[in-house]
Amino acid sequence: MSNPIQIRLFLGYLLQGEIAIHLQQTSQENRQKWKLEKIFESAYCNDKEYIGFFTEEMPTYKSLKRIEEKIKTQLQLYCPKLNLDKQKIQLFPQIFLS
Numbered sequence: 001m002s003n004p005i006q007i008r009l010f011l012g013y014l015l016q017g018e019i020a021i022h023l024q025q026t027s028q029e030n031r032q033k034w035k036l037e038k039i040f041e042s043a044y045c046n047d048k049e050y051i052g053f054f055t056e057e058m059p060t061y062k063s064l065k066r067i068e069e070k071i072k073t074q075l076q077l078y079c080p081k082l083n084l085d086k087q088k089i090q091l092f093p094q095i096f097l098s
Contacts, residue, residue, distance in 0.1 A: 006096040009059060010043040011067050012052015013075070013087055019051075022079035030078050039074050045092050054094070064091065 013019055033039075040051040052071050056063060072084050 004098050008094050008096065009055040009091060010050065010052060010094050011055055011064060011089060011091050012043065012050040012071060013089055015049040015051050019082065019087060022082040026078050043094055050090060
């Protein structure tokens with residue numbers, strides 16, 4: 001029997017402030033592409049929405065850095081004027097019950 005509880009780590013950026021503004025200001029074409037391709041996954045922590053990716057079960061530091069770079073690259077494609085150096089990436093657990 002499989003475990004009904006699954007814990008996964010989420011790595012991403014808080015979807016508010018400068019990031020949210022830049023995403024709203026991107027072109028209509030980019031917004032449609034963003035929604036259709038489901039570029040990022042969403043997660044909520046403390047009633048706040050984050051965009052990023054769930055990690056593998058036991059990520060290494062190296063794999064987390066790769067995911068961080070992937071997130072930054074994708075965000076820069078849609079928001080080229082966004083300065084991600086000012087933004088703080090977050091890592092937190094999510095618990096799933098089945």
